[in-house]
Amino acid sequence: xxxxxxxxxxxxxxxxxxxxxxxxKFAEAGIQFIINPxxxxxxxxxxxxxxxxxxxxxxxxxxxxxxxxxPIIRKALALGGDEAIRINANGNDxxxxxxxxxxxxxxxxxxLILTGKETIDYNGSSVGGMLAExxxxxxVSLATKVDLNGTTCTVNREIEGxxxxxxxxxxxxxxxxxxxxxxxxxxxxxxMGARSKPLKVVEPQAIDPLTTIVSFExxxxxxxxxxxxxxxxxxxxxxLHEEAKxx
Amino acid sequence: MPVLVFLDQSEGQVKKNSxxxxxxxxxxxxxxxxTAEGIILGSIPTGLAELGVYGLKKIHTLKQETLDHxxxxxxxxxxxxxxxxxxxxxxxxxxxxxxxxIAPRLxxxxxxxxxxxxxxxxxxxxxxxxxKSLFSGKAFANVSIKTEIKIITLNHNSYKVxxxxxxxxxxxxxxxxxxxxxxxxxxxxxxxxxxLAEAELVISGGRGLKGPExxxxxxxxxxxxxxxxxxxxxxxxxxxxxxxxxxxxxxLTIAPNLYFAIGISGAIQHLAGVNRSKVxxxxxxxxxxxxxxxxxxxxxxxxxxxxxxIIDEVKRLKGL
Ligand SMILES: Cc1cc2nc3c(=O)[nH]c(=O)nc-3n(C[C@H](O)[C@H](O)[C@H](O)COP(=O)(O)OP(=O)(O)OC[C@H]3O[C@@H](n4cnc5c(N)ncnc54)[C@H](O)[C@@H]3O)c2cc1C
Numbered sequence: 001x002x003x004x005x006x007x008x009x010x011x012x013x014x015x016x017x018x019x020x021x022x023x024x025k026f027a028e029a030g031i032q033f034i035i036n037p038x039x040x041x042x043x044x045x046x047x048x049x050x051x052x053x054x055x056x057x058x059x060x061x062x063x064x065x066x067x068x069x070x071p072i073i074r075k076a077l078a079l080g081g082d083e084a085i086r087i088n089a090n091g092n093d094x095x096x097x098x099x100x101x102x103x104x105x106x107x108x109x110x111x112l113i114l115t116g117k118e119t120i121d122y123n124g125s126s127v128g129g130m131l132a133e134x135x136x137x138x139x140v141s142l143a144t145k146v147d148l149n150g151t152t153c154t155v156n157r158e159i160e161g162x163x164x165x166x167x168x169x170x171x172x173x174x175x176x177x178x179x180x181x182x183x184x185x186x187x188x189x190x191x192m193g194a195r196s197k198p199l200k201v202v203e204p205q206a207i208d209p210l211t212t213i214v215s216f217e218x219x220x221x222x223x224x225x226x227x228x229x230x231x232x233x234x235x236x237x238x239x240l241h242e243e244a245k246x247x
Numbered sequence: 248m249p250v251l252v253f254l255d256q257s258e259g260q261v262k263k264n265s266x267x268x269x270x271x272x273x274x275x276x277x278x279x280x281x282t283a284e285g286i287i288l289g290s291i292p293t294g295l296a297e298l299g300v301y302g303l304k305k306i307h308t309l310k311q312e313t314l315d316h317x318x319x320x321x322x323x324x325x326x327x328x329x330x331x332x333x334x335x336x337x338x339x340x341x342x343x344x345x346x347x348x349i350a351p352r353l354x355x356x357x358x359x360x361x362x363x364x365x366x367x368x369x370x371x372x373x374x375x376x377x378x379k380s381l382f383s384g385k386a387f388a389n390v391s392i393k394t395e396i397k398i399i400t401l402n403h404n405s406y407k408v409x410x411x412x413x414x415x416x417x418x419x420x421x422x423x424x425x426x427x428x429x430x431x432x433x434x435x436x437x438x439x440x441x442x443l444a445e446a447e448l449v450i451s452g453g454r455g456l457k458g459p460e461x462x463x464x465x466x467x468x469x470x471x472x473x474x475x476x477x478x479x480x481x482x483x484x485x486x487x488x489x490x491x492x493x494x495x496x497x498x499l500t501i502a503p504n505l506y507f508a509i510g511i512s513g514a515i516q517h518l519a520g521v522n523r524s525k526v527x528x529x530x531x532x533x534x535x536x537x538x539x540x541x542x543x544x545x546x547x548x549x550x551x552x553x554x555x556x557i558i559d560e561v562k563r564l565k566g567l
Contacts, residue, residue: 013496014515017386037497094361095354120496120519121382124363125342129319129351138428139319141348154432159344160257161442162491164317165433178497179490210360210394214376217387225529225539230548234560236528239544241564244526246448246505247472 001057003047004110006101007076008036009069010121019216035072038116038177045181046146047114048080058082062104064097066090070199077194078186084199092122093209098130103205105135111170117142117177132173140166144179250276251335253326254287255345261292263445264341266301268401270408272339273302274368286329288322289314299415301408309420317345318427323352328422330357342400350400360392366405383500384523404502437491446475449503451494453479455510455531455550459487464554465509471561479511495520510550513538
């Protein structure tokens with residue numbers, strides 16, 4: 001059984017968001033980078049759990065990024081990945097990233113490919129679906145539960161107002177959200193062991209991105225909160241009714 | 248070369264977020280000097296032609312029982328073929344659960360540039376640039392699509408639906424449908440409540456409410472307004488409320504017209520899930536609570552004192 005987990009590097013959830021270079025670049029100074037939480041807590045931890053349940057499992061990690069991604073890849077190895085591949089390229093077009101991963105995945109016949117449901121910075125939600133298409137595999141998105149029984153995979157996926165239970169035969173690509181696993185903290189043994197695990201760097205293929213980011217923007221500042229006295233809460237209702245016209 | 252919009256359906260009705268996408272597609276078509284057409288797969292909802300009022304001139308249908316079960320692979324393949332038959336150059340989806348599954352596949356299939364989570368109409372003065380939401384609405388990116396065929400998924404509640412007159416012509420597609428590899432074995436819907444993801448009004452409670460026994464302060468207001476209920480992660484983590492109600496970085500991201508937060512501090516991870524809401528109201532006894540910085544209206548006060556009065560006033564206004 002071979003599992004591939006796609007991991008992405010994102011700013012920490014509390015990072016201050018600002019842009020430089022005439023609003024064309026994310027301001028990285030002083031920012032702490034982490035493994036995208038959906039990739040780490042759900043996709044990666046679930047892969048590790050599946051390995052624990054069936055030791056005959058290999059968990060490979062893949063990242064498209066520069067050498068600055070190595071620390072988060074090491075952390076993912078510390079959590080329990082067996083080996084990692086970094087495709088040495090920077091790109092913020094989802095298709096470019098998915099196509100690079102697909103090139104590597106084609107050579108390795110993975111049974112299960114897991115991604116996070118989206119990155120917390122770009123909110124693209126698209127690498128998993130693109131990858132599935134490029135590999136001609138089924139895709140189940142926004143999973144909340146992933147179970148394996150031999151080569152049958154049972155996946156709960158989010159739908160409006162509830163969940164749907166899907167069944168699919170491996171191989172499959174699944175994008176993972178809350179519920180799939182519980183966050184873990186790497187232990188000392190994992191951290192020590194990660195140093196000697198293979199982290200292979202491969203050069204990217206020539207692939208044309210389909211989109212480019214022209215510029216970034218911040219939302220206009222809020223006008224500020226209009227405070228109503230706690231002695232007259234009915235005034236708040238009046239404002240919501242007459243001024244904001246919400247009901 | 249019409250603009251094509253995917254009409255996602257559930258329980259015999261086109262989803263509300265797909266109506267938004269349809270209205271958006273009609274405007275995109277108008278700006279491009281063409282018309283908008285819809286595509287719907289599986290059973291045909293009654294009154295489909297009436298979607299003409301949102302600006303759709305034609306709706307392509309493919310009535311096949313197997314398409315009543317969702318499989319992204321099959322849907323993307325069928326839509327890809329329809330795109331080539333129809334000759335569409337711009338394809339619009341709602342950025343909803345199914346849109347998020349189909350659009351990326353279609354993008355890779357057609358090598359068509361994709362923008363997920365658009366919040367505005369494309370700007371075509373210099374190429375084709377679409378504004379999308381980043382960092383759960385804390386920033387935006389202007390993304391240029393460079394390919395001939397372009398795909399956009401529209402964020403929920405980002406485009407105001409325009410309703411006019413007219414009926415859409417219904418046209419049957421004939422496209423070969425492969426056997427699905429994903430089978431649906433159960434659907435578990437939470438019934439009897441307003442679904443949170445699509446709700447226009449949301450009332451939410453945090454740890455400040457002290458315990459599940461006090462949730463009537465949230466649910467009574469929600470009931471009076473016909474609103475959905477939500478909660479902070481801290482509340483879901485201690486099982487005061489079910490996990491599907493948890494909004495924020497690790498829960499649902501919502502963008503209702505009203506987000507009414509009671510006893511929630513407004514931690515940055517919580518805000519990530521709600522800061523695209525049109526109007527934010529905060530009830531918190533701590534004037535320093537970070538949520539006030541993101542709020543439009545607020546009361547610095549004890550929820551246990553002010554909420555009953557607010558509920559009474561809403562009921563009075565609503566004649567309840
Ligand atoms: C990586 C990460 C991801 C996270 N993801 C999420 C997420 O998705 N969603 C989420 O919600 N949180 C998330 N959190 C947790 C988040 O940081 C906060 O801890 C959480 O949102 C706090 O919930 P709360 O506001 O209900 O509780 P508290 O922080 O305990 O705040 C309670 C508030 O109630 C007020 N209060 C108390 N009594 C009263 C009263 N009588 N009347 C009025 N007000 C009163 C207090 O002043 C206080 O502001 C995440 C944290 C991390 C580290």
